[in-house]
Amino acid sequence: MTSVHDLWNQSPVQELTYQQTFCAKATLDNEEGKINTKLASFFTMSYCLNLDCDKPQNPDDAKFCLTCGTKLLLKDRYRATKPLGRGGYSRTFAALDQDRLNHPCVIKLFMMPPDQDRKATELFNQEAVRLYELGKHDQIPEFYAHFEQNNRLYLVQEFIDGQTLFDELEDRVTQKGNLYQESEIQDILNDLLPVLHFIHEQGVIHRDIKPANIIRRRHDGKLILIDFGVAKQATIKALVEQGTMIGTVGYAPAEQLQFGEAYPASDLYALGATCIHLLTGIHPFNLYNSLSGCWLWRENMPSATTISPKLEDILNKLLQVLVKERYQTVHEVLKDLNPVDCVSDSRHFLNNVDIPLESEKNIDYTRLRDLLAEHNWKEADKETRKKMLEVMGQKQRGYLDNEDIEKFPSKDFRTIDRLWLHYSNKRFGFSVQKQLWMEEGGKPGVYNLIAYEKFGERVGWRVNDNWKLYSDLTFNSNMVPGHLPLGLSIGWGDGAIELVGVEGAVEVDCLFSRVDSCEL
Structure with missing residues (x-):
């Protein structure tokens, strides 16, 4: 069998991220406010990014390369x-951001001109898009810049202090120590599953989960999921080229x-493959018998390692070949992993996933989040309209027009939609409404009254060719x-217009065009 040293990164994309080579984020000394001396050597010179420079x-104080003359500061700051x-x-x-008091960061340089390889360029740009869309999450590297x-294309992101699980495993093999035990695998699953839940809730599939793409952060031991270079929106089928x-x-x-094709269950499969690699020290490629169609990981565990029938x-189930026979959601895995108080435990894990309350206008969405978490749908709906008026500075006027909607900040749109999606289990939100509207024949940017009326019937605003009254609506978990x-449907105002639906006839195409452009 092949050991951990062999076939460790058979990714067709062949992307060695900075975390796979050196994973360190300069930490500040609380007393002196200086960069940790163990990492100081990484920040004491300037390195030319001209790939042809000898x-x-x-x-560290040079402005231009002494050998080739290339300017050393990217965007006059990195x-x-x-x-x-x-x-x-x-x-x-490794890099420093001089506009942020020499804050450590990482520069990722795409080595080919953007027009030389369309597919590779698309994948590189995609990592920046995914990190930006996901926003801030404690266990995902923070996106800084893309330009x-x-x-040449560059991506700047957070610099992590830690070690990949692949490197951890390699150290254990080299030192001939014990490989991962059941308690460690359970901790890994409990730490990473909520992160997967977060990205899946945003409609993103990572598609490259493996030990080399998981870092154990040094200061708190939390696992960080990295390298979103091949991540894809779950609603889009990946392009497969020969x-x-x-x-x-x-x-x-x-x-x-x-x-x-990739689904949430695809990421769960990869997480299972990661676990058996850690348990056996053998690459999962060599743990599957294609002739008999079965996994051999159990037989290849070290004699010192034992696991319970439950974890086995x-x-x-994570490693089932057929998608339909696997776990479909993170919740299902957590339910089996933590059977004691499984409902409350899994809800604790999933509801504690922070939705970044980002805003381009410094709007506070805390109350909206809390109302949605309580399933106080009516007050959350009112709070949504109130905040949207606040974003566009229209509280005094009391309504939004098409121009306001067209200019509505994408970051705020995304925050509001993600909150609704998360706390309603994907039942409510602007992106849900857009999808239903399109299924009834609507097209972003195209006025279509018939499609809007069908949409109104679909979402419960219209019954028997008549729009409902606001006072007739019910706000409970049985809503469609x-x-x-x-x-x-009621004109965005803080005070609801009594006849539901009428106001939206002339705004629906504008709203969902904006939803489309914000990629909700």
């Missing part, structure tokens, strides 16, 4: 200090590698999907 090392890793498409560098300079696979052989399931059943929020 001697890229430069003094200074690379040391190379960290490289792959087929990119290189990564093109001198016909000779191109997305994911890593051994970890990615068959539907992803062969057909370019969970891992086997798309019923809330009601802003479109």
